[in-house]
Amino acid sequence: MGEDFTQQIRDKAKELLENGAVECVIGYETGSDGVSARPAFIYDAAEVDRLAFDNTCTHNLVKYLLDKKGKSTAVVVKGCDSRALNLLLSERQIQRDKVYVIGVVCPGVVEWGWNKRSEQLQKRCNWCRQHTPVVSDFAVGEPITEEPPAEFADVAEMATKTAEDRATFWRDQAERCIRCYACRQACPGCYCIDCFVELLDPEWVGIRIAPDENWMWNTIRAYHLGGRCISCNECERVCPVNIPLSLLNRKLEQEVLDLFDYKAGMSEDAPAPLITFKKDENLGIAE
Amino acid sequence: MSEDNSPLVIGFLCNWCSYAGADMAGTSRQAYPPNIRIMRVPCSGRVDPLLIVKCFEEGADAVLVAGCHPGDCHYTEGNYHGRRRFALLRDLLDFMGIEKERFRIEWISASEGKRFAKVVSEFTDEMTKLGPRKVG
Numbered sequence: 001m002g003e004d005f006t007q008q009i010r011d012k013a014k015e016l017l018e019n020g021a022v023e024c025v026i027g028y029e030t031g032s033d034g035v036s037a038r039p040a041f042i043y044d045a046a047e048v049d050r051l052a053f054d055n056t057c058t059h060n061l062v063k064y065l066l067d068k069k070g071k072s073t074a075v076v077v078k079g080c081d082s083r084a085l086n087l088l089l090s091e092r093q094i095q096r097d098k099v100y101v102i103g104v105v106c107p108g109v110v111e112w113g114w115n116k117r118s119e120q121l122q123k124r125c126n127w128c129r130q131h132t133p134v135v136s137d138f139a140v141g142e143p144i145t146e147e148p149p150a151e152f153a154d155v156a157e158m159a160t161k162t163a164e165d166r167a168t169f170w171r172d173q174a175e176r177c178i179r180c181y182a183c184r185q186a187c188p189g190c191y192c193i194d195c196f197v198e199l200l201d202p203e204w205v206g207i208r209i210a211p212d213e214n215w216m217w218n219t220i221r222a223y224h225l226g227g228r229c230i231s232c233n234e235c236e237r238v239c240p241v242n243i244p245l246s247l248l249n250r251k252l253e254q255e256v257l258d259l260f261d262y263k264a265g266m267s268e269d270a271p272a273p274l275i276t277f278k279k280d281e282n283l284g285i286a287e
Numbered sequence: 288m289s290e291d292n293s294p295l296v297i298g299f300l301c302n303w304c305s306y307a308g309a310d311m312a313g314t315s316r317q318a319y320p321p322n323i324r325i326m327r328v329p330c331s332g333r334v335d336p337l338l339i340v341k342c343f344e345e346g347a348d349a350v351l352v353a354g355c356h357p358g359d360c361h362y363t364e365g366n367y368h369g370r371r372r373f374a375l376l377r378d379l380l381d382f383m384g385i386e387k388e389r390f391r392i393e394w395i396s397a398s399e400g401k402r403f404a405k406v407v408s409e410f411t412d413e414m415t416k417l418g419p420r421k422v423g
């Protein structure tokens with residue numbers, strides 16, 4: 001990876017900016033700590049050498065396309081990120097002909113912090129079954145054969161607890177939430193202009209930062225991504241108090257697979273499970 | 288949970304079928320427990336999951352959503368959409384410690400007054416046995 005991927009990305013960015021195919025290339029560069037990656041927005045071919053790719057390139061850059069509507073933009077995506085492209089395309093938030101996808105076959109990203117990088121893969125990479133991007137105009141790296149469908153051991157373990165223990169667990173998590181909404185801001189699927197959590201009329205969630213209100217927020221945030229979450233796990237990564245949001249997201253992912261045989265972001269055309277229905281399904285309701 | 292320890296059940300009933308069914312239960316003098324607080328909504332498809340989660344946040348022990356039978360929705364497909372949303376929400380809530388049993392979805396027509404009374408009685412009994420929500 002490293003040098004070679006970086007060079008391929010730089011060359012492609014240079015070409016796209018020089019021939020005017022795109023106005024901006026969204027990629028990664030090394031941050032001011034000299035170690036970890038941060039998003040980079042390159043508008044000038046002379047600046048492509050800022051671009052880099054390594055195993056700290058964790059951000060899901062697809063999120064930024066929401067601010068680039070109508071403007072030709074290139075974006076660097078990893079396998080998991082690439083599913084967000086299909087999500088946003090199917091929800092008519094971005095236009096395919098305005099986006100140039102530089103798809104990186106991703107070997108995995110590691111846990112890192114300010115000025116330090118570990119060798120330990122991030123959680124999401126252990127579950128990942130999408131190392132090769134599902135959409136790409138220019139591929140970086142050799143496509144790899146994906147392993148069989150993910151298992152949900154973490155979800156299953158939670159399900160072995162009693163209802164009371166589960167309720168206590170989530171109550172405790174909600175108690176710690178500071179409602180910074182970083183989880184929402186990082187999520188490619190959270191782009192509502194008026195998020196329910198900030199509405200005043202009706203006021204679904206009181207402005208008080210307290211367990212009940214936080215519980216409501218965490219529950220609905222997860223639910224709003226039901227059948228839409230593409231498993232990039234950026235929400236959990238950015239949570240400053242380490243709430244295991246992936247447990248909720250993955251529970252929903254598993255149920256969506258079971259109930260609707262659906263996996264988000266795999267195609268631009270497949271309708272999301274909650275905007276469609278089958279007349280003759282009963283889904284365990286009112287049998 | 289009310290003071291006498293009997294469960295607090297919130298019911299969302301669609302105007303065209305289940306609410307009329309509840310009315311029918313009343314006019315034909317079918318008794319059912321007073322635990323249920325009824326909310327009339329235009330259609331079961333109107334029941335935003337936010338409403339259900341809000342009920343639980345505010346301390347309800349159980350929620351019932353009742354609408355027209357599949358195929359009979361006044362707006363043709365409201366209950367089909369609702370069914371998917373509720374199925375997914377019920378699983379999520381269960382995972383978060385609100386047992387599946389506490390969130391019930393039923394199809395009850397305008398002529399099923401008897402059935403409405405039966406559903407509410409059984410549901411209330413079941414919730415009494417399950418007991419109040421312990422955390423929340």
Ligand code: SF4
Pocket residue numbers: 176177178179180181182183184218235238239240241242243
């Ligand atoms: S990022 Fe964490 S603390 Fe912030 S709102 Fe989301 S769950 Fe709460």
Ligand code: SF4
Pocket residue numbers: 184189190191192194195196197220221224225
């Ligand atoms: S939490 Fe829900 S309402 Fe808020 S931005 Fe995300 S999807 Fe939209």
Ligand code: SF4
Pocket residue numbers: 183186187188189190225228229230231232233234235236249
């Ligand atoms: S909910 Fe989390 S894991 Fe899912 S798409 Fe949003 S940021 Fe990614």
Ligand code: FES
Pocket residue numbers: 301302303304305329330331332354355359360361362363365366
């Ligand atoms: S009108 Fe009764 S369920 Fe739609």
